[in-house]
Amino acid sequence: MMISSTLTKALNEQIGHELSAHNHYLATAVYFAKRSLDGWAAFFFRQAEEEREHSLKILHFLLDNDIAPYIPQTAEAKPGFADAVEAVASAVRAERTVTTQFEAMMAIAHQENDYRAVPLLQWFLNEQIEEEATMGKLLDLVQSGINLFQAQDYLPRPHADGGEEVPESE
Numbered sequence: 001m002m003i004s005s006t007l008t009k010a011l012n013e014q015i016g017h018e019l020s021a022h023n024h025y026l027a028t029a030v031y032f033a034k035r036s037l038d039g040w041a042a043f044f045f046r047q048a049e050e051e052r053e054h055s056l057k058i059l060h061f062l063l064d065n066d067i068a069p070y071i072p073q074t075a076e077a078k079p080g081f082a083d084a085v086e087a088v089a090s091a092v093r094a095e096r097t098v099t100t101q102f103e104a105m106m107a108i109a110h111q112e113n114d115y116r117a118v119p120l121l122q123w124f125l126n127e128q129i130e131e132e133a134t135m136g137k138l139l140d141l142v143q144s145g146i147n148l149f150q151a152q153d154y155l156p157r158p159h160a161d162g163g164e165e166v167p168e169s170e
C-alpha cells in the first residue's frame with residue numbers, strides 16, 4: 001500500500017522544515033563563532049549537520065516508497081540574535097515546533113492507516129524528546145549567567161544519533 005497523499009505532502013514539507021532548521025543552526029553557529037565562542041559554535045555546527053541528516057532520512061523514506069520528493073524552498077537564516085540567551089531560546093522554540101509537526105504527522109499516519117510510516121515517525125518523536133531536553137539544558141546553562149567562555153566546559157554533548165532503530169535507507 002502506498003503512503004497516503006496527505007502524509008506524503010506533510011513528509012515532503014518536513015524535508016523543507018529540516019533543511020530550514022539546518023540553516024537556522026548554521027546561523028546560530030555563526031553567531032557564536034563571530035564572538036570566538038568556538039565550543040558553542042562547534043556544538044551548533046554539529047546540530048546543523050544532524051538536521052541535514054534528518055532531511056535526508058525523510059527523503060530516502062519517500063524514495064523507498066516509490067515517491068520522488070521535491071526539495072522545498074528553505075527559510076533564510078541570519079545570525080541576528082540580541083544575545084546568546086535569545087539564540088538558545090530560539091533553538092528551544094524551533095525544536096518544540098518540529099515536535100508538533102511530527103505529532104501531527106503521526107496523527108495522519110493513524111488516520112490514513114499509513115502503518116509503514118509509523119516507525120519512522122516514532123524515531124523522529126524520540127529524537128525530538130532528546131533534542132528538546134538538550135536545548136533545555138543549554139538554555140539553563142546560558143541563563144545561569146556563567147561566563148560563556150567558561151560555559152564551554154559544560155556544553156551538553158549532542159546526543160548520538162539513535163538511527164539504529166529505523167534501518168537506514170540504502
Ligand SMILES: [Fe+2]
Nearest residue numbers: 018021051054
Ligand atoms: Fe530535525
Ligand SMILES: [Fe+2]
Nearest residue numbers: 021051095131
Ligand atoms: Fe532538531
